[in-house]
Amino acid sequence: MESTPAWAPLICDALGPVAIEALLSRAVPYVHVPRFLDPAWCEEVVRRFDTALAALPDHQSLQMGPAVLDALARPVEMFVDASDQRTYFAYAAEDAPRVRELFRGGEDPLEKMRGIWRAAGWREVPAVEEHGPYHPDAVWGLRKASAPPHIDAYERDRTVALSRFERHINYNVYLQSPDAGGGFAVYRRYAPAATGPGRFEPVLDPAELVGTERIEHTPAPGDLVIFDAMLYHEVTPVDGTHRARIQEHSNVLVDPDRREFLLFA
Numbered sequence: 001m002e003s004t005p006a007w008a009p010l011i012c013d014a015l016g017p018v019a020i021e022a023l024l025s026r027a028v029p030y031v032h033v034p035r036f037l038d039p040a041w042c043e044e045v046v047r048r049f050d051t052a053l054a055a056l057p058d059h060q061s062l063q064m065g066p067a068v069l070d071a072l073a074r075p076v077e078m079f080v081d082a083s084d085q086r087t088y089f090a091y092a093a094e095d096a097p098r099v100r101e102l103f104r105g106g107e108d109p110l111e112k113m114r115g116i117w118r119a120a121g122w123r124e125v126p127a128v129e130e131h132g133p134y135h136p137d138a139v140w141g142l143r144k145a146s147a148p149p150h151i152d153a154y155e156r157d158r159t160v161a162l163s164r165f166e167r168h169i170n171y172n173v174y175l176q177s178p179d180a181g182g183g184f185a186v187y188r189r190y191a192p193a194a195t196g197p198g199r200f201e202p203v204l205d206p207a208e209l210v211g212t213e214r215i216e217h218t219p220a221p222g223d224l225v226i227f228d229a230m231l232y233h234e235v236t237p238v239d240g241t242h243r244a245r246i247q248e249h250s251n252v253l254v255d256p257d258r259r260e261f262l263l264f265a
Helices: 017-024 039-054 086-102 109-119
Strands: 030-031 062-064 066-073 140-152 167-176 185-188 216-218 224-228 229-237 245-255 260-264
Touching: 017 030, 017 109, 017 167, 017 224, 030 216, 039 086, 039 140, 039 216, 086 140, 109 245, 109 260, 185 224, 224 229
Parallel strands: none
Antiparallel strands: 030 224, 062 066, 066 140, 140 229, 140 245, 167 224, 167 245, 185 216, 185 229, 245 260
8 A cells, every 4th residue: 555645754854843743743654854964975984884894793794683784883682682681781882982983074963863852952861771871873784684564662672771761763874775675664553652571562464564554765875764663664675795785773762741862772
């Protein structure tokens, strides 16, 4: 089923208060900002990413669910089944500076995102647990992947410091397109606002969504796509054997009552 004018992405030149409120009110499936980063700068960031990875074999061909990826910062989703969650925090302290170094001397999407939320009247709070701070964002290159319809609800499926936040927004800034595939799609279905294991379905069988309205976006370098993470979404099969789908990614947790937000990956 194709999207209808009543449910269509908001495409705008810049992310601002109106777009943020549209996301929080669930008036739109996602917001798309073309050229959030200049495509020429994306090429330079990708060059730096490839150079950094060449010296980090332990950051190459990592497994995250069904995905094979290269990652300068190993996101928390890679450690959801780890027996000791402190492993993630140990890596985070080492990995995070490598991500910031990618954007040195040019526009940094994380700092740009922070500035946008602050300018809209929100206050950033630290994303931290007793073991240390979370990554604020991650940059990875998908080599081979596909993600069935799912939501992103790390903080809802366990009791952590992040669990108090009512809303979960995700964003991706796309830096390089893959050899083939790698589309981003959303379905017009939200998971319930529940917490705790078994209270919601993090992954759905596509058969359950037959007939559900669906929109697919083909990312271009520089694109920002930001959306409600409780909206079922998927990544179409990626072939990045020679040319990975490279992106900067972060989760934005939001407390509308306190007008607070944080970023983690």
